Amino acid sequence: MIRRLTVIGVGLIGGSLARALRRxxxxxxxxxxxxxxxxxxxxxxxxxIDRYETDMATAVAGADMVVVSVPLGAMEAVFRAISPALAxxxxxxxxxxxKASVMAxxxxxxxxxxxxxxxxxxxxxxxxxxxxxSFADLYETRRVILTPVEVTxxxxxxxxxxxxxxxxxxxxxxxxxxxxEVLAATSHLPHILAYGLVDTLANLEExxxxxxxxxxxFRDFTRIASSDPTMWRDICLANRVAILKMMDFxxxxxxxxxxxxxxxxxxxxxxxxxxxxxxxxxxxx
Ligand code: NAP
Numbered sequence: 575m576i577r578r579l580t581v582i583g584v585g586l587i588g589g590s591l592a593r594a595l596r597r598x599x600x601x602x603x604x605x606x607x608x609x610x611x612x613x614x615x616x617x618x619x620x621x622x623i624d625r626y627e628t629d630m631a632t633a634v635a636g637a638d639m640v641v642v643s644v645p646l647g648a649m650e651a652v653f654r655a656i657s658p659a660l661a662x663x664x665x666x667x668x669x670x671x672x673k674a675s676v677m678a679x680x681x682x683x684x685x686x687x688x689x690x691x692x693x694x695x696x697x698x699x700x701x702x703x704x705x706x707x708s709f710a711d712l713y714e715t716r717r718v719i720l721t722p723v724e725v726t727x728x729x730x731x732x733x734x735x736x737x738x739x740x741x742x743x744x745x746x747x748x749x750x751x752x753x754x755e756v757l758a759a760t761s762h763l764p765h766i767l768a769y770g771l772v773d774t775l776a777n778l779e780e781x782x783x784x785x786x787x788x789x790x791x792f793r794d795f796t797r798i799a800s801s802d803p804t805m806w807r808d809i810c811l812a813n814r815v816a817i818l819k820m821m822d823f824x825x826x827x828x829x830x831x832x833x834x835x836x837x838x839x840x841x842x843x844x845x846x847x848x849x850x851x852x853x854x855x856x857x858x859x
Contacts, residue, residue, distance in 0.1 A: 576601040576737065580637040582630060582652055583608050584617040586700060587669045588643030589708030592622050594741035597710045607633035608644070617705045631659035639737060642668040646808035649676050653683035660690065665730040667692045667737075671757065671805070673721045673750045675812035689727040692734040694720045695753065696743065697761075701800040714742035721750045758816035763824060765806055766817070768799040 579595065581588040584606040595601040606614050606623035607630055614626035627633035634640050634656045642652050649670060660666065666688075670676040673693050681687050698716035700707060718738040722731045735745045748756070775784050810817060834842045 576639045578603045578605060578637045578639070580605045580607065580634045580640045581623065582633065582640065582642045582656070583644035583648075584614065584623055584626075584705050584708075585643060586703050586705075586707045586712075587696065588641055589617060589620075589622045589705040590698075590710065590712035591641060591643070591669075591696075591741060593708055593710035594713055595737065596621075598740045600737070600740040601639075605633055605637065613705060620705060620708075622705055622708060630655040634659050634661075634664065636661055638663050638665065639733070640664055640666040642666065642670075645804050646670050646672060646675055646679075646812045647804075650679035650683050653680050657684045657688070665690055665692060665727075665733050667694045667720075667734045669694060669696055670812075671695060671761070671809050672813035672816075673753045677723070677750055687723055687725050689725055690730055692720060692722055692726055692730050693750065694718060694734060694738070695757070696738070698743075701798055701802075703802045703805070711742075713738065716743050718743040718745045719753055720745060720747050721753050722747065723750065754813050754816045755819075758813055758820045762809055762813055762817050763820040765798050765801060766810070766821065767824070768796045769806065772796050772799045 576595065579592065579601045581592050581604065584592065585608075588606075592601075592604045592606075596604065603625075604623045606617050606626040607628065608614060609628075611626075611628060614623070614628070617623045618626060630652060638661065640656065640660070642649065642656075644652055649668065656666070668676055668691075670693075673695065676693055677687060680691055680693075684691075696713055696716065696718045698712050698718075700712075720731060720734060722728075731747075738745050775781055778784060831843075831846065833839075834846070
């Protein structure tokens, strides 16, 4: 049971967490904090938070659990503002989509990584943003990855694990660098490809016609290009090294695929498509 939860950044991810914990009866009071009062008032009106503060230090005072759910580029400033004001029993976690950058932000803000900080990342989301998009079921049966480091207090990790489990999530632990490589492959590269494809087609002279006749496949493939540009800019900057590695693999393989098309090599194309279909059917299965 969390006595007082403070959510810094009551958007899709932070708002959904607050909703899920409330529904589970796992939290006493929920305090929200972000930059804009109209967003926070909307969160109160929707019943996502009980009250709000616009000053971060005031918002975390007396909280036993603090969740930082702001864009990656804002993490360091948030940790700088909250760390001197935390209660003695407070545990802090985040939801950032890349972990090495968050560790660097925390380290810079707090002069080292504190024992009370448990890095986390829910593998759940949507292409919509803001508290209006939040919903209590978001984490049901979804994975949450925690990346505690040597100095992390194991009791703090247990409290964060329990919080996510109360939301219906399945929690696992991973090394920071491994997390960033896995997510570069499974999430960051696909988002970059979706944005890139839509942009390429939008730059064609006859792009109106292209979009007019866009069929289901195009919609499926590019759905995630409707995601928040701020968030994805921050992810590309934060996880640059792992993302570049995956982009290089993909560019190399796309060049091979191009050669097959150019050479009219039906056999090679059939083999590749069969292999990929079988992989996808397997993991969807
Ligand atoms: P979101 O819906 O846009 O919410 C972001 C929240 O942060 C808003 O409440 C915003 O409120 C606040 N905020 C923005 N900049 C801030 C700043 N400088 N200081 C204080 N508050 C600030 O975004 P989200 O999708 O929930 O993403 C939040 C985090 O979750 C990101 O780090 C992202 O990497 C991670 N994540 C996202 C997904 C996903 O699919 N969306 C999945 C997993 C993890 P104000 O405008 O009022 O400040």
